[in-house]
Amino acid sequence: DGGITQSPKYLFRKEGQNVTLSCEQNLNHDAMYWYRQDPGQGLRLIYYSQIVNDFQKGDIAEGYSVSREKKESFPLTVTSAQKNPTAFYLCASSIVDRGLIEAFFGQGTRLTVV
Amino acid sequence: GQNIDQPTEMTATEGAIVQINCTYQTSGFNGLFWYQQHAGEAPTFLSYNVLDGLEEKGRFSSFLSRSKGYSYLLLKELQMKDSASYLCAVRDSNYQLIWGAGTKLIIKP
Numbered sequence: 001d002g003g004i005t006q007s008p009k010y011l012f013r014k015e016g017q018n019v020t021l022s023c024e025q026n027l028n029h030d031a032m033y034w035y036r037q038d039p040g041q042g043l044r045l046i047y048y049s050q051i052v053n054d055f056q057k058g059d060i061a062e063g064y065s066v067s068r069e070k071k072e073s074f075p076l077t078v079t080s081a082q083k084n085p086t087a088f089y090l091c092a093s094s095i096v097d098r099g100l101i102e103a104f105f106g107q108g109t110r111l112t113v114v
Numbered sequence: 115g116q117n118i119d120q121p122t123e124m125t126a127t128e129g130a131i132v133q134i135n136c137t138y139q140t141s142g143f144n145g146l147f148w149y150q151q152h153a154g155e156a157p158t159f160l161s162y163n164v165l166d167g168l169e170e171k172g173r174f175s176s177f178l179s180r181s182k183g184y185s186y187l188l189l190k191e192l193q194m195k196d197s198a199s200y201l202c203a204v205r206d207s208n209y210q211l212i213w214g215a216g217t218k219l220i221i222k223p
Contacts, residue, residue: 035213042118042201042213043157090156102147103211105156 002027006091006106013078013085013113021076021109023091032074033092033103036060043090049074078111085113116140118214120202125220126192134187134200134217142207148176148187149201151216157201160187189219197221 004025013019023032031050035043045058049068063082068074074093078085091106118138126132138146145164149157163169163178163185175188187200199216206212 040122040215042215043203043211044213045210048210088154102159102162105158107156108154110154 004091004093004104004106006089006109008109009107011109011111013111015113016080018080019078019085019111021078021089021091021111023074023076023106024072025074025093025104025106026072027093027104028071029093029095029104030071031094032068033094034058034064034066034074034076035090035092037088037090037108046076046089085111087111116206116212118202118204118212120200120214120217122215123218123220125222126189128192128194128221128223130192131188131190132192132219134189134202134219136185136187136202136214138183138185138202138204138212138214140204140206140212143180144205144207144209146176146178146185147203147205147211148174148185149203151199151201153198160200192221194221194223 007022033048034046037043044060046064047066049055052071055066055068065077089109092103094103120136147162148160150160151157161176163176168177173190178185199218201216202214203211
């Protein structure tokens with residue numbers, strides 16, 4: 001089955017540690033996105049990539065880093081510079097087309113920093 | 115700035131009809147999306163409007179008025195499984211999705 005997979009579903013880390021969230025898709029989509037979702041707020045864009053080896057900052061990129069070495073993979077690193085990293089993180093992918101660009105989401109990773 | 119407004123929470127009765135409104139102010143418009151998100155899960159696509167009018171898909175319909183910056187999602191014959199958050203998102207002039215905070219819909223028997 002084609003889809004987008006995030007792992008792990010739940011992640012706990014100590015304050016000051018970097019942590020990397022995995023996102024893999026086998027939909028052959030060019031574009032991939034990372035969002036952060038906090039209670040009572042909409043999805044906020046962290047980073048996005050429309051092509052391999054290229055990515056752009058979203059609205060809240062500070063304290064995060066990404067790489068796009070393969071079309072299928074778009075890992076997100078939450079660094080110790082991110083002041084409030086506890087959140088629900090969603091990865092999404094879509095085709096790059098100016099028609100209906102439906103985004104497909106992974107199941108999310110809930111990160112808790114203690 | 116860009117802004118999308120939705121009610122925070124709504125309550126409805128099983129079997130009834132509910133309308134969830136969304137108003138937006140964005141830099142450009144290239145389509146409006148509605149997604150459903152159950153607690154702790156990923157959003158799933160419900161509907162897409164790019165022209166004014168009503169799009170019907172089974173029990174769900176979505177309406178758009180571009181001149182008013184307004185959309186609504188209409189859910190008919192409500193079922194308990196419809197209890198979820200409903201997210202409105204607008205694609206702006208740069209083809210980026212701007213998301214509302216979502217409307218939590220509570221269905222009561």
